[in-house]
Amino acid sequence: MGRTGLTRYVVGAGGLVLVVASGAFSQTTLDAPVGEIVAYEVDSGPRDNAANVPSVVFHVGVTIPDAVWIRLYFADVHLPAGSFLRVTSAFDGAVQHLDAARLAEWSNTSAYFNGSTVFVDLVAGPGTTGNRLGIQHVTAQIGDGGVAGEFCGTCDGDDRVSSDVAYAGRVMPVGCTATMYNERGCFVCAGHCMGAAIIIEFNVPQSNPDGTLQHPDPEHQYAVIQGSIDFVNGGVGNDWSHFICAPNSETGLKAIEAQGEFIPISSSLPTEYPVDLEIFGYGVDTEPQNSQTQQLSTGPLLGTQSGGNPSWFHLADTTGGNSGSSILYKGEIIGIVTHCTFGCPNFGTIVNIFPFVQARRLCELSYDFDDDGDVDMIDFMGWQNCYPWSPLPPGCEVFDLNDNERVDLDDLPPFLTFLEGPQG
Numbered sequence: 001m002g003r004t005g006l007t008r009y010v011v012g013a014g015g016l017v018l019v020v021a022s023g024a025f026s027q028t029t030l031d032a033p034v035g036e037i038v039a040y041e042v043d044s045g046p047r048d049n050a051a052n053v054p055s056v057v058f059h060v061g062v063t064i065p066d067a068v069w070i071r072l073y074f075a076d077v078h079l080p081a082g083s084f085l086r087v088t089s090a091f092d093g094a095v096q097h098l099d100a101a102r103l104a105e106w107s108n109t110s111a112y113f114n115g116s117t118v119f120v121d122l123v124a125g126p127g128t129t130g131n132r133l134g135i136q137h138v139t140a141q142i143g144d145g146g147v148a149g150e151f152c153g154t155c156d157g158d159d160r161v162s163s164d165v166a167y168a169g170r171v172m173p174v175g176c177t178a179t180m181y182n183e184r185g186c187f188v189c190a191g192h193c194m195g196a197a198i199i200i201e202f203n204v205p206q207s208n209p210d211g212t213l214q215h216p217d218p219e220h221q222y223a224v225i226q227g228s229i230d231f232v233n234g235g236v237g238n239d240w241s242h243f244i245c246a247p248n249s250e251t252g253l254k255a256i257e258a259q260g261e262f263i264p265i266s267s268s269l270p271t272e273y274p275v276d277l278e279i280f281g282y283g284v285d286t287e288p289q290n291s292q293t294q295q296l297s298t299g300p301l302l303g304t305q306s307g308g309n310p311s312w313f314h315l316a317d318t319t320g321g322n323s324g325s326s327i328l329y330k331g332e333i334i335g336i337v338t339h340c341t342f343g344c345p346n347f348g349t350i351v352n353i354f355p356f357v358q359a360r361r362l363c364e365l366s367y368d369f370d371d372d373g374d375v376d377m378i379d380f381m382g383w384q385n386c387y388p389w390s391p392l393p394p395g396c397e398v399f400d401l402n403d404n405e406r407v408d409l410d411d412l413p414p415f416l417t418f419l420e421g422p423q424g
Contacts, residue, residue, distance in 0.1 A: 027236060027339040027347065028152055029192050032175030032284050032292060032320035034213055035071070035139040038064055042120075042135035043076065049124035049131065054082065058122040058133055061090075067140035068212040070118050071173075072110040073197075076134035077103060082125020085133065091115025096218040096249055105246040107197035107226060111218035112172060116140075139173065145211020147284055147291045151319040153340030155299060158317050163280055163296040166261035168325070169200040169222075170282040175292065176324040177281040181265050181333055184244075185256030186363030187224075188265070189324035190338045190349070191231035191241045198224045200245055202259055204282070204293055211288035219250040220258075230359040237309025239338040240349045240356045241324075242363055265351050265360070266332035274300035279316050279337060281325030292321045301329065302345060309353075311338075313345040375415075383407065383415055 040062060047057035064070055072087065077100075079085070084099040087110050096111045110118075124131040151158075167180040169187075176193035178200055180186065187200070203220045207213055215221070222245035231241030247254050256262060278298055285291040299316030312327060312335045319340070327335035327348045335348035349356065370378050386396035390406040399407045399415060 027341055029190070029239075030153060030176075030283070030318055030320055030323035030337060030340050030346075031190075031193055033173055034145075034175055034292070035069075035141045035173050038067075038138050038140050038142075040064070040135060040138045042133065044122055044131075044133040046078075046129070047122060047124060047131045048129040049083075049126065052126045054123050054125055056121045057124045057131055059119065060133070060135075061117055061119050062135065062138060063117040064138060064140045064142070065116060066142050067116040068208060069112055069114050069141050069215055070116065071112050071139045072118065072120070073136045073138060074103065074108045074110075074134060075136035076132060077108065078130055078132040079103065080125055080128040080131065083128050083131050084123050086121040086123055087111070087113065088119045088121075089113040089115050090117040090119060092217075094217045098249060102246075102249045105225065106199075106223045106249070109197045111199070111221045111249070112201070112215040113218075114215055141212050143212075145207060145213070145288060145291055147211035147286055147288050149286075150342070151284060151286070152342050153283070153318045153320070153322065153344070153346050155315045155317055155344035155346070158285070158319075160283070160285070160290075160295040160297045160317050162290060163294050165263075165280050165294070166202070166259040167263050168280040168282075168294060169202045169255070170204050170292065170294070170321075171324060172199050172201060174198060175282070175321045177283075177322055177337070178324050179280075179326040179333065180256055180259065180262040181326075182262055182363070183256065184363065185254050185262070186360070187243050187245070188326065188333065188336060188351075188360070189241045189243070190336055191233035191239045192338070193324045194229055194231045194233070194241050194243075196226070200224065200255065202255065206289045206293055207291050209288055211284075211291045213292055217250075219248055222246065222248055222255050228363075232355060235309065236339050236347050237305070237311035237349055238353065238355075240336050240353075240359075242356075242360050244363060263326065263328065264332050266329065266334045269334050269350070269352060270301065270329055273303040275329060277301045277314060277316055277334075278328040279318060279322065279325050280328075281318065281322035281337065283317075283319035283322040283325075285319065297322075301327070304350070305347065310350060311335075312348040312350055314348070315344050316346065318346045380415075383412075
């Protein structure tokens with residue numbers, strides 16, 4: 001891919017505006033999915049536990065030869081109250097526990113485990129019957145990381161440096177980056193990064209010498225709540241998403257509690273260019289051990305692209321895996337990295353486009369009416385008491401998602417998303 005037409009940089013009243021002729025750039029998204037599906041079926045059949053203490057009623061080892069990591073996909077699992085699955089890596093001893101509620105949050109998958117073998121224990125609660133473990137397939141990374149060659153998105157050499165900010169996580173399995181942007185632990189990312197059973201990893205270790213990924217322990221992996229995802233994959237300038245994560249299966253902590261840091265979305269955008277920007281993300285790299293680990297990229301923000309959907313364009317290095325990274329100006333988020341071109345510039349969605357602003361309200365409003373840390377049936381009673389009064393009684397504005405100054409049925413679906421589990 002490369003340049004196929006005319007590109008002009010025009011100085012306007014506010015600075016540079018990119019004027020792109022039709023077909024001027026061949027643009028591509030900046031995701032970097034890894035892993036492959038490997039057939040692997042296991043069925044324990046129904047298992048009972050007549051004892052008055054939890055007992056392992058089925059044990060299996062899952063081995064994928066030459067795999068550097070494994071993730072399990074379950075099916076037909078039955079876990080009565082007090083029963084759970086215990087998954088342990090033979091490589092480093094990392095462990096995850098999944099009861100019925102946690103397994104649902106994880107969309108019937110496990111965390112990512114380093115190494116080629118994991119052990120799975122079906123632990124049956126006291127006096128339970130019909131416990132069952134089923135594995136449908138696994139995903140694994142086999143072979144080298146494939147990080148050699150030229151990357152779309154590097155601008156006049158690659159000058160990224162390793163970083164460790166607490167608010168930027170790696171999105172798996174799509175290979176993207178997401179950012180926590182408020183004290184409630186809401187995330188923003190690119191729309192084309194969304195999919196089924198995605199998770200966010202923090203405190204990501206260095207990759208292997210061949211570029212294959214290593215994963216943090218399950219206590220640093222968080223399942224995205226599928227019902228919380230709102231996104232648009234509309235191409236350059238209209239590519240965004242936001243969501244929340246379930247509490248960690250091992251610690252019970254939300255990501256914001258464990259990481260302790262977020263970076264806000266800016267309420268004002270630069271109007272003169274160029275300006276310096278920062279991008280933290282998990283892009284691929286020709287230095288294998290840095291590939292898809294967190295790195296900082298800096299460079300000039302040149303302005304906005306005209307024609308089609310307005311978007312930022314910049315000269316900071318962003319490679320596959322950087323999709324969803326936040327574009328930061330003066331320590332605040334002004335955009336979301338989405339697309340690249342060979343030889344640059346690179347592009348991102350502007351945070352103040354109206355659909356994106358409206359969508360974020362789902363994460364920014366607090367539906368915790370009684371302020372007890374959960375959105376539960378007490379809060380639903382609050383919603384009912386607010387429906388359908390106009391003008392809104394004091395406090396009811398927290399349920400008015402569509403800003404029409406009343407609580408109506410259009411406000412109910414997003415509220416029910418939060419009612420299904422703890423707040424993000």
